[in-house]
Amino acid sequence: MDGPILQIRDLTKTYKGGMQALAGVNLDIRRGEIFALLGPNGAGKTTLIGAVCGLLRPTGGTIEAFGQDVQRHWRSVRRRIGLVPQELSFDMFARVDHSVTYSRGMFGCAPDPARIEQVLRSLSLWDKRKAKIRELSGGMKRRVMIAKALSHDPELLFLDEPTAGVDVELRRDMWRQIDALRENGTTIILTTHYIEEAQEMADRVGVINKGKLLLVDDKATIMAKLGSTEARIELAQPLADLPPALTPYQVSLERGGRTLVYRGGDGSGKGKREAAAVIKALVDHGIAFEAIETRESSLEDIFVDLVERGEVTA
Amino acid sequence: MNLRGALAILTNELARFFRTAFGSILSPVLTTSLYLVVFGAAIGSRMDPAQFGGSSYGAFIIPGLIMLTLLSESTSNASFGIYMPRFTGAIYELLSAPVGVAETLIGFVGAAAAKSLIIAAIILGTATLFVDYEIAHPFYAVGYIVLVAAAFSLFGFILGIWADGFEKLQIVPMLILMPLTFLGGTFYSIDMLAEPWRTVAQFNPIFYLINGLRWTFTGTSDVPIALAFGLTLAFVGLCVAVVAFIFRTGWRLRD
Ligand SMILES: Nc1ncnc2c1ncn2[C@@H]1O[C@H](COP(=O)(O)OP(=O)(O)O)[C@@H](O)[C@H]1O
Ligand SMILES: [Mg+2]
Numbered sequence: 049m050d051g052p053i054l055q056i057r058d059l060t061k062t063y064k065g066g067m068q069a070l071a072g073v074n075l076d077i078r079r080g081e082i083f084a085l086l087g088p089n090g091a092g093k094t095t096l097i098g099a100v101c102g103l104l105r106p107t108g109g110t111i112e113a114f115g116q117d118v119q120r121h122w123r124s125v126r127r128r129i130g131l132v133p134q135e136l137s138f139d140m141f142a143r144v145d146h147s148v149t150y151s152r153g154m155f156g157c158a159p160d161p162a163r164i165e166q167v168l169r170s171l172s173l174w175d176k177r178k179a180k181i182r183e184l185s186g187g188m189k190r191r192v193m194i195a196k197a198l199s200h201d202p203e204l205l206f207l208d209e210p211t212a213g214v215d216v217e218l219r220r221d222m223w224r225q226i227d228a229l230r231e232n233g234t235t236i237i238l239t240t241h242y243i244e245e246a247q248e249m250a251d252r253v254g255v256i257n258k259g260k261l262l263l264v265d266d267k268a269t270i271m272a273k274l275g276s277t278e279a280r281i282e283l284a285q286p287l288a289d290l291p292p293a294l295t296p297y298q299v300s301l302e303r304g305g306r307t308l309v310y311r312g313g314d315g316s317g318k319g320k321r322e323a324a325a326v327i328k329a330l331v332d333h334g335i336a337f338e339a340i341e342t343r344e345s346s347l348e349d350i351f352v353d354l355v356e357r358g359e360v361t362a
Numbered sequence: 363m364n365l366r367g368a369l370a371i372l373t374n375e376l377a378r379f380f381r382t383a384f385g386s387i388l389s390p391v392l393t394t395s396l397y398l399v400v401f402g403a404a405i406g407s408r409m410d411p412a413q414f415g416g417s418s419y420g421a422f423i424i425p426g427l428i429m430l431t432l433l434s435e436s437t438s439n440a441s442f443g444i445y446m447p448r449f450t451g452a453i454y455e456l457l458s459a460p461v462g463v464a465e466t467l468i469g470f471v472g473a474a475a476a477k478s479l480i481i482a483a484i485i486l487g488t489a490t491l492f493v494d495y496e497i498a499h500p501f502y503a504v505g506y507i508v509l510v511a512a513a514f515s516l517f518g519f520i521l522g523i524w525a526d527g528f529e530k531l532q533i534v535p536m537l538i539l540m541p542l543t544f545l546g547g548t549f550y551s552i553d554m555l556a557e558p559w560r561t562v563a564q565f566n567p568i569f570y571l572i573n574g575l576r577w578t579f580t581g582t583s584d585v586p587i588a589l590a591f592g593l594t595l596a597f598v599g600l601c602v603a604v605v606a607f608i609f610r611t612g613w614r615l616r617d
Binding site: 129 | 364366367369370371373374377378381446447450451452454455456457458459460461462612616617
């Protein structure tokens with residue numbers, strides 16, 4: 049069972065009005081990983097999830113989950129997939145426990161009150177189990193959505209913007225939940241437009257824009273490939289030329305020689321080491337400075353960069 | 363076939379009904395009772411039974427009133443049942459679940475039919491308070507009522523998938539089913555109509571439904587009973603085919 053848990057080939061979707069939401073997506077998801085699909089609003093993230101989960105009919109391409117075509121073997125495949133959609137959507141007048149039990153039944157699982165209790169407890173919903181969903185706060189409602197998706201113990205779980213509009217504390221809490229699920233072997237695909245979330249949670253990241261996957265790689269590799277360190281050093285006296293000792297490094301002078309700027313590295317720590325070496329060289333050569341500011345590029349910068357470049361080539 | 367899934371939907375839909383049972387039952391029962399009091403007891407006592415196949419006028423209109431209730435309750439229960447999750451977005455769960463045509467029909471259509479059958483039974487019970495009636499062919503009567511409830515729950519289900527607003531859900535029962543039921547011989551025998559209306563009335567499909575049910579109650583009918591049964595069965599078949607088509611193509615569900 050070493051093949052990908054999900055294999056998407058040349059997936060396209062054109063909506064009725066002619067809007068092409070997916071323009072040929074190829075993607076393999078590995079068993080047990082957390083994959084973050086990152087992209088701006090309207091990129092096609094929700095459409096991609098919808099195509100896999102059966103919410104919409106793709107225009108072209110193939111999707112295989114667990115080695116089976118999701119359209120031909122929809123019954124067996126869907127039992128093993130869970131979905132937490134972007135919007136809060138359920139019968140608001142139903143009770144929490146009834147709603148979760150209903151979901152489990154719909155997916156063809158035998159009733160199991162102990163398992164339902166476990167799911168509700170793990171999401172801190174047990175005390176609220178007899179409440180009507182409409183009486184819960186927004187964050188609790190979102191937990192109910194997750195509980196419904198977990199009620200049939202899916203092996204592959206989709207979380208569409210799980211933390212959108214959720215406060216910081218709840219977001220951290222949710223990250224812990226997701227971690228716990230991964231510990232149990234659940235494969236998780238989440239979409240987000242918070243880079244922070246991808247950076248915190250994911251093993252691998254895919255960047256999507258305008259229905260195209262621009263990049264798919266390990267988070268660490270992306271950082272190494274595209275990440276960089278920037279150090280800005282305010283000098284006490286302006287320099288006319290760069291001292292020869294600094295030529296091995298990617299440095300330049302700005303603001304009339306009053307600021308020395310280092311830009312380099314690969315997100316793996318090389319940049320920080322080189323910045324330290326630059327500063328040491330300054331000290332060794334008796335060049336005085338007044339302030340140092342360093343900054344690591346984040347996935348955010350990479351993302352903005354990619355999306356902008358992607359738009360240029362599109 | 364995902365039997366657990368079908369049962370989950372069925373019980374969930376019925377639970378929704380019983381949450382608001384009082385209101386859902388009261389309104390049709392009250393309306394029908396008013397008809398029975400006004401037409402059956404008050405006006406009906408002055409009518410000549412010879413014009414109505416020998417039964418009292420009150421007994422004559424009961425099948426039509428039951429049909430009116432069955433058609434409107436089945437249609438609106440089923441159409442709201444599937445339209446609401448489409449409206450709230452909760453349908454995502456159904457679409458992502460291992461649930462196909464059979465499960466959906468058992469769950470949604472079964473629940474809608476069950477609801478209108480419960481209401482029809484209550485109406486038949488309360489009717490005994492206002493008029494004397496007998497059921498000539500009880501076995502056929504029950505079978506036919508169940509068949510009609512299933513047919514129009516299927517129809518309502520299709521309506522709920524087609525509709526893209528609440529108005530459309532209400533327009534079809536109000537503007538099509540109601541008038542056709544009233545004009546379909548609920549309150550009169552076709553013999554009482556002059557031409558050309560007598561001929562026109564025969565193009566009204568609901569005319570056959572009412573007369574089919576009337577035969578099971580009074581033993582008399584304006585149409586051959588086999589024709590009424592046959593048409594109803596054909597309608598069920600047509601609706602099942604449309605639902606199967608909807609699931610095959612994803613029309614309005616998976617666009
Ligand atoms: N049902 C629909 N009909 C027509 N266009 C749609 C529909 N759903 C989404 N779109 C369009 O498809 C594009 C991708 O949408 P979506 O997949 O929701 O993006 P994301 O989830 O990344 O924000 C958007 O331009 C959106 O307007
Ligand atoms: Mg989205």
